[in-house]
Amino acid sequence: QVRLVESGGGLVQAGGSLRLSCVDSGRTFSGYAVGWFRQAPGKERAFVAGISRNGGTTKYADSMKGRFTISRDNAKNTAYLQMNSLKPEDTAVYFCAADARRSGVEDVGVAYDYWGQGTQVTVSS
Numbered sequence: 001q002v003r004l005v006e007s008g009g010g011l012v013q014a015g016g017s018l019r020l021s022c023v024d025s026g027r028t029f030s031g032y033a034v035g036w037f038r039q040a041p042g043k044e045r046a047f048v049a050g051i052s053r054n055g056g057t058t059k060y061a062d063s064m065k066g067r068f069t070i071s072r073d074n075a076k077n078t079a080y081l082q083m084n085s086l087k088p089e090d091t092a093v094y095f096c097a098a099d100a101r102r103s104g105v106e107d108v109g110v111a112y113d114y115w116g117q118g119t120q121v122t123v124s125s
Contacts, residue, residue: 001025001026002024002026002028002032002098002100002113002114003024003025003026003114004022004023004024004096004097004098004114004115004116005022005023005024005025005116005117006020006021006022006094006095006096006116006117006118006119007020007021007023007119008020008021008119009093009094009119009120009121009122010120010121010122011122011123011124012086012121012122012123012124013123013124014086014087014088014123014124014125015085015086016086016123017082017083017084017085017086018083018086018121019080019081019082019083020036020080020081020083020094020096020119020121021078021079021080022034022036022078022079022080022081022096022116023076023077023078024077024078024098025077026077027077028100029074029077029078030053030054030074031053031100032053032098032099032100032113032114033050033051033052033053033098033099033102033103033104033105033106034050034051034070034072034079034096034097034098034099035047035048035049035050035051035096035097035098035099035105035106035107035109035111035112036048036049036050036070036079036081036094036095036096036097037094037095037096037097037109038090038092038093038094038095038121039092039093039095039118040089040091040092040093043092045095045109046061047061047107047108047109048060048061048064048068048081048094049061049064049068049069049070049081050070050105050106050107051070051071051072051079051105052103052104052105053103054074055071055072055074057104057105058070058105059105059107061107067083067084067085067086068081068082068083068084069081069082069084070082079096081094081096083121086121086123087123088123088124088125089123090121090123091121091122091123092121093118093119093120093121094118094119094120094121095115095116095117095118096115096116097109097112097113097114097115097116098112098113098114098115099111099112099113100113100114101113
């Protein structure tokens with residue numbers, strides 16, 4: 001059973017940083033790729049970043065490159081999203097998701113089988 005729980009969201013000023021965590025309470029965390037997505041009010045869910053099972057491959061949406069870093073610690077069943085130089089347009093609910101079927105990193109939501117409940121990130125100007 002995969003159960004993902006995000007944490008680390010909050011209110012931050014523009015230019016600030018946050019680190020989101022995604023913990024899996026199951027025992028097969030290393031067996032799937034992890035993706036971070038976000039959904040802003042009135043907008044569709046969008047890919048942010050993804051990381052392969054062993055952490056060797058990462059992928060980012062263009063607007064996040066250089067600002068966000070995805071990582072994982074399989075020993076802790078946890079994935080992270082370090083967000084720097086935050087902008088008001090980064091305000092959204094951030095979700096982590098797990099892809100149990102593929103070895104690579106997918107950037108579309110339909111590829112992911114399990115989702116967390118989300119954590120709110122608000123960036124003030």
